[in-house]
Amino acid sequence: MATMQEVATHAGVSIATVSFVVNGTKRVSPATRERVTAAMTELGFRNNVVARALASKRTRIIALLFPALEHRLGGTALTFFMSAASRASDLGYHLILWPVDTGPDELRDLLSGGLVDGVVLMEVKMHDTRIDRLAELRVPFVAIGRTADVDDLPFVDIDFETTVEEGLDYLTGLGHERIGLVIEDLEGTSMAGYGPHVRSERTYRDSMARRGLEPVVVFCGPGAAGGRQAATDLLAADPAMTATMIMKDDSAFGLVRGLLAEGRRVPDDFSVLSLSSSTEAGATSEPALTTMNAPGHELGTLAVEALIERLDGKAGQDAPLPHVLLPCILHEAGSTAAAPAR
Amino acid sequence: MATMQEVATHAGVSIATVSFVVNGTKRVSPATRERVTAAMTELGFRNNVVARALASKRTRIIALLFPALEHRLGGTALTFFMSAASRASDLGYHLILWPVDTGPDELRDLLSGGLVDGVVLMEVKMHDTRIDRLAELRVPFVAIGRTADVDDLPFVDIDFETTVEEGLDYLTGLGHERIGLVIEDLEGTSMAGYGPHVRSERTYRDSMARRGLEPVVVFCGPGAAGGRQAATDLLAADPAMTATMIMKDDSAFGLVRGLLAEGRRVPDDFSVLSLSSSTEAGATSEPALTTMNAPGHELGTLAVEALIERLDGKAGQDAPLPHVLLPCILHEAGSTAAAPAR
Structure with missing residues (x-):
């Protein structure tokens, strides 16, 4: 393996210049950089992961753990992945995509090899044994999502409570009082107890009660067909309903069509607000849906930043754990x- | 750093058993594996990446290069990412998500560090300077997508030619003769010359001509609004048109709505076939769209398999380069x- 000195000699530059190029610690002219990198390639100079691992026992690799159950992840997951990878790259780290079954034993096997410095964990359940195992293994991690008890948990998450509250503020501000909630039917699947659903439903029920309004929750099957059925179910539960929130992109358009089939025009007779969605997803429908946009880009970025701050020791031993909550933004x-006149 | 012997002593097993656990070369009882991994964790035993890199100059890490322009990637990209990562994991490799601008210089800088054994390249253009640079750097790679000249290119790709041909076979089989094509308007963007579009449009024009039919290509803006305009444009170009193919999930529903606004019921008066899509995406519309489903899972899997075959030397020096083309499957x-009676 070539040394940094050999690279410097070959490129006709100082060893300091090679170090600048290798570590990105100082700007070097494009021509010089080109000479140095050409020399590194030619001599087979191996830098970062191996050298760093030997010197510091660190690899500057972080793993994004995602469940191999791919059908669970929607468009926001892609944004998570890409934003997390981009931010890691900016900060001199690499992001490995790590498919895992949720078993804590597999987690232990994977992490015992010392390949990764830290972990970003996705798709957290209210009670999640992976969290206990990570703590036990003393692997630094940040969760995207929250367990029921967050005291000891470093996390970033969508603030579903504020999102639902603000959604209801928005709809009641438009004069609506009979407002439903449509969420995915996860009963009996491995994702039962999935945090976003539990929190959203609970907040909706509590907030409706506090407002003196009657909650109606409908559980929805896949696609447009599921959304159409949800429209029927909502109006069966309350024929005088004038608005609903839905947290399920793939069924939102079917819901609008189902409402139309029941004689409700959107938005004249009935308002639909799509939660944890995006302007782009809303724009695929007609009328374009009013959405509360999930902060996927911000969360991917912040999760990686929070993890790397812990890895680099910038956060300090006694620093409070990151507890970042971002609400969806109304579009x-x-x-x-x-609301239509009564 | 603890040695394998120390781990064996600590766990009260033979060094061979530790090796089985570490390298996954032989089945070990869950209880024994638990003891060994607990010992590895406690002693801080570091295995794979560092040891392997020192021993073999290989890291068993492969990079998936994706463009940082995130808005370009749709649902199929998520399937690519996840399938590629899962297959890499099955084969004892790790997949790093590597956001890069398309500049060949940045590629050289990234790859000169020796972190990755090989590269999977996404979003390939008809003329792609990254390919030349990878060949020059002698980094093993496989492209998802094809350049114009594929003789020297290892790739897996959607067979857009067969997909479009089979789409036209299907529609003409239903009696349609006046058939349009709607594709995304990429003119003036950094993705102009994007392979899938160029190939699909060219195949469509050639095939229509060969069938003695008149081609009508409409370039489509974003979302439902773009699709609605495309409906108007199609019927302005040929008021007697009875079918179209569209390669743009986010506008497909708007196209159906636009056709309805022009007095064409789908499918009674007008058929819509969505290309390079998925059953799930089609199911969000109403009526559910007939789709030609992109083989995203298969391509992610095959790209990684082809790359690892080259890395592990199983393909042999003189083995032909992988040239894998999979068509979309009609659903x-x-x-x-x-076609409606004339």
Whole structure:
């Protein structure tokens, strides 16, 4: 394996210049950089992962653990992945995509090899044995999502409570009082107890009660067909309903069509607000859906930043654990309007 | 750093047993594996990446290069990512997600560090300077996608030619003769010359000509609004048109709505066939769209397999380069029907 000195000699530059190029610690002219990297390639100079691992027992690799059950992940997951990888790259780290079954034993096997410095954990359940195992293994980690008890948990998450509260504020501000909630039916699947659903439903029920309003929750099957059925179910539960929130992109359009089939025009007779979605997803429908946009990019970025701060020791031993909550942001479009006159 | 012998002593097993656990070369009882991994954790035993890199100059890490322009990647990209990562994991490799600008210089800088054994390249253009640079750097790689000249290129790709041909076979089989094509408008963007679009449009034009039919290509803006405009444009170009193919999930539903606004019911008066899509994406519309499903899972898997075969030397020095083409698979749903009687 070539040394840094050999690279410097070969490229006709100082060893300091090679170090600048290798570590990105100082700007070097493009021509010089080109000479140095050409020399590194030619001599087979191996830098980062191996050298760093030997010197510091660190690899500057972090793992993004995702469940191999791929059908669970929607468009926001892609944004998570890409934002996390980009931010890691900016900060001089590499992000490995790590498919795992949720078993804590497999986690232990994977992490005992010392390949990764830390872990970003996705798709957290209210009670998640992986968290206990990570703590036990003393592997630094940050969760995207929250367990029921977050005191000892470093996490970033969508603030579903604030999102649902603000969604209800928005709809009641338009004069709606009979407001439903449509969420995915996860009963009996491995994702039962999935945090986003549990929190959203609970907040909706509590907030409706506090507002003196009657909650109606409908559990929805896949695709447009599921959404159409949800429309029927909502109106069966309350024929006078004038608005609903839905947290399920793939069924939102079917819901609008189902409402139309039941004689409710959107938004004149009935408002639809799509939660934890995106402007792009809303724009595939007609009318374009008013959405509360998931902060996928921000969360991917912040999760990696929080983890790397812990890895680099910048956070300090006694620093509080990162507890970052970001609400979805309202984007008004064509599926919401003032409640119809009674 | 603890040695394998120390781990064996600590766990009260033979060094061979530790090796079986570490390298996964032989089945070990869960209880024994538990003891060994506990000892590895406690002693801080570091195995794979560092040891392997020192011993073999290989890290068993492969990089999936994706463009940082995230808005370009749709649902199929998520399937690519996850399938590639899962297959790499099965084969004892790790997949790093590597965001890069398309500049060949940045590629050289990244790869000169010796972190990765090989590369999977995404979003390939008809003329792609990254390919030349990878060949020059002698980094083993496999492209997902094809350049114009594929003689020297190891790749896996969707067979857009066969997909479009089979789509036209299907529609003409239903009696349609006046058939349009709707594709995304990429003119003036960094993705102009994007292979899938160039190939699909060219195949469509050639095939229509060969069938003695008149081609109509419409370039489509974003979302439902773009699809609605595309409906208007199709019928302006040929008011007697009875079917179209569209390669743009986010506008497919808007196209159906636009056709309805122009007095064409789908599928009774007009058939819509969505290319390079998925059953799930089609099911979000109503009627559910007939789709030609992109083999995203298969391509992610095959790309990684082809790369690792080259890395592990199983392919042999003189083995032909992998040239894998998979067509999209037709999934019939509710948006296509026999051409209306004239």
